[in-house]
Amino acid sequence: MNADLEQTLALLECGPATFNALLRTLPDAWTLATESDASWSPRYVVGHLVYCEHGNWLERMEWILEHGESKPFEPLNREGGRERLKTTPLPALLDEFAEVRANKLAKLRAINLQPADLERKGKHPAFRTVTLGQLLATWAAHDMTHLHQVSRILAKQYDEAVGPWKQYLGVLHCDGHSVKD
Amino acid sequence: MNADLEQTLALLECGPATFNALLRTLPDAWTLATESDASWSPRYVVGHLVYCEHGNWLERMEWILEHGESKPFEPLNREGGRERLKTTPLPALLDEFAEVRANKLAKLRAINLQPADLERKGKHPAFRTVTLGQLLATWAAHDMTHLHQVSRILAKQYDEAVGPWKQYLGVLHCDGHSVKD
Numbered sequence: 001m002n003a004d005l006e007q008t009l010a011l012l013e014c015g016p017a018t019f020n021a022l023l024r025t026l027p028d029a030w031t032l033a034t035e036s037d038a039s040w041s042p043r044y045v046v047g048h049l050v051y052c053e054h055g056n057w058l059e060r061m062e063w064i065l066e067h068g069e070s071k072p073f074e075p076l077n078r079e080g081g082r083e084r085l086k087t088t089p090l091p092a093l094l095d096e097f098a099e100v101r102a103n104k105l106a107k108l109r110a111i112n113l114q115p116a117d118l119e120r121k122g123k124h125p126a127f128r129t130v131t132l133g134q135l136l137a138t139w140a141a142h143d144m145t146h147l148h149q150v151s152r153i154l155a156k157q158y159d160e161a162v163g164p165w166k167q168y169l170g171v172l173h174c175d176g177h178s179v180k181d
Numbered sequence: 182m183n184a185d186l187e188q189t190l191a192l193l194e195c196g197p198a199t200f201n202a203l204l205r206t207l208p209d210a211w212t213l214a215t216e217s218d219a220s221w222s223p224r225y226v227v228g229h230l231v232y233c234e235h236g237n238w239l240e241r242m243e244w245i246l247e248h249g250e251s252k253p254f255e256p257l258n259r260e261g262g263r264e265r266l267k268t269t270p271l272p273a274l275l276d277e278f279a280e281v282r283a284n285k286l287a288k289l290r291a292i293n294l295q296p297a298d299l300e301r302k303g304k305h306p307a308f309r310t311v312t313l314g315q316l317l318a319t320w321a322a323h324d325m326t327h328l329h330q331v332s333r334i335l336a337k338q339y340d341e342a343v344g345p346w347k348q349y350l351g352v353l354h355c356d357g358h359s360v361k362d
Contacts, residue, residue, distance in 0.1 A: 007210055011335065014203050021198035022328075026191050127345035134344035141343050141350050144336035147203075148329055148352040154192065155325035162322050163315035164308035170358040171326040177354035 005113060008140045012105060015143035016098035019046055022150065024094055031090055033157050035176075042150045044085060046093045049146060051081030053097060057139040058104040064122030064132045065111075072123040152176065186294060189321045193286060196324035197279035200227055203331065205275055212271055214338050216357075223331045225266060227274045230327060232262030234278060238320040239285040245303030245313045246292075253304040333357065 118133030155171040299314030
């Protein structure tokens with residue numbers, strides 16, 4: 001489907017509440033679990049979402065509106081927020097995600113983008129030319145890739161416990177598809 | 182990790198609220214979207230979860246407690262509920278999922294299973310011997326496999342819209358792993 005702005009906003013509005021409903025009441029055995037020693041826990045994923053929300057999405061959009069293709073935006077530090085994560089409880093991270101997302105979406109609405117703005121071009125440090133519409137679609141899809149990741153991390157804790165039912169559970173056959181999932 | 186009963190219950194308690202937070206306010210363009218003509222929409226997934234909740238999990242557990250391995254339980258009709266889905270609005274399905282899940286978990290708690298009960302054996306129509314513990318772990322993992330599926334269905338609607346960012350979005354490289362995902 002086309003990335004209609006209102007549809008993108010509708011999905012972005014659901015992100016924080018979805019992670020909150022899934023993770024807030026779970027014991028640490030779930031929220032600190034990983035798929036392997038080097039992989040992320042659900043708690044770490046939420047920290048990453050908070051980190052991205054603070055500077056990666058709306059700010060890149062504003063950068064495109066201001067600089068067009070004349071100046072590439074800063075690369076994302078995918079490990080950003082790691083230090084703060086060590087001391088911030090998960091409920092506080094979930095609250096922060098909801099609050100920052102709401103603020104950013106309010107600002108986005110205030111900018112009152114027009115359909116033609118979605119075609120405006122910017123310069124990604126690795127990909128080179130991207131459009132503002134691609135950036136907004138990626139913001140929404142980024143929530144989904146991390147929801148996909150968290151559902152997999154949680155399910156994999158029961159990889160053995162489900163016994164022969166494993167063959168019916170597609171998530172247990174998912175290896176993540178990308179080092180950057 | 183071991184499938185501890187309290188941990189399983191904690192995850193099962195989050196399932197309906199998670200799907201509700203993700204899907205209730207989304208427009209039909211998202212909730213009726215599919216990955217291909219023959220694949221499920223998020224709305225259909227919720228209908229499947231409701232259908233399973235009515236007869237697949239607690240009832241199979243009770244079957245094991247009553248019959249052990251002497252009598253296999255009925256196969257699950259994975260397409261069950263399709264007719265009712267055509268007329269039930271998604272919010273009503275989400276409400277029903279929450280209500281039935283809460284009732285079943287209350288009954289499960291009332292049975293007051295002991296650790297030894299998790300080793301009790303039953304007969305699956307296809308796999309033959311399964312344990313009650315495997316059934317409970319599968320109940321929780323089943324929510325996760327469908328959350329994994331729904332996050333993928335939603336993300337794939339923006340497969341083209343994200344442009345070159347696709348390479349960073351693992352969910353867009355997920356093909357589902359299983360015909361029974």
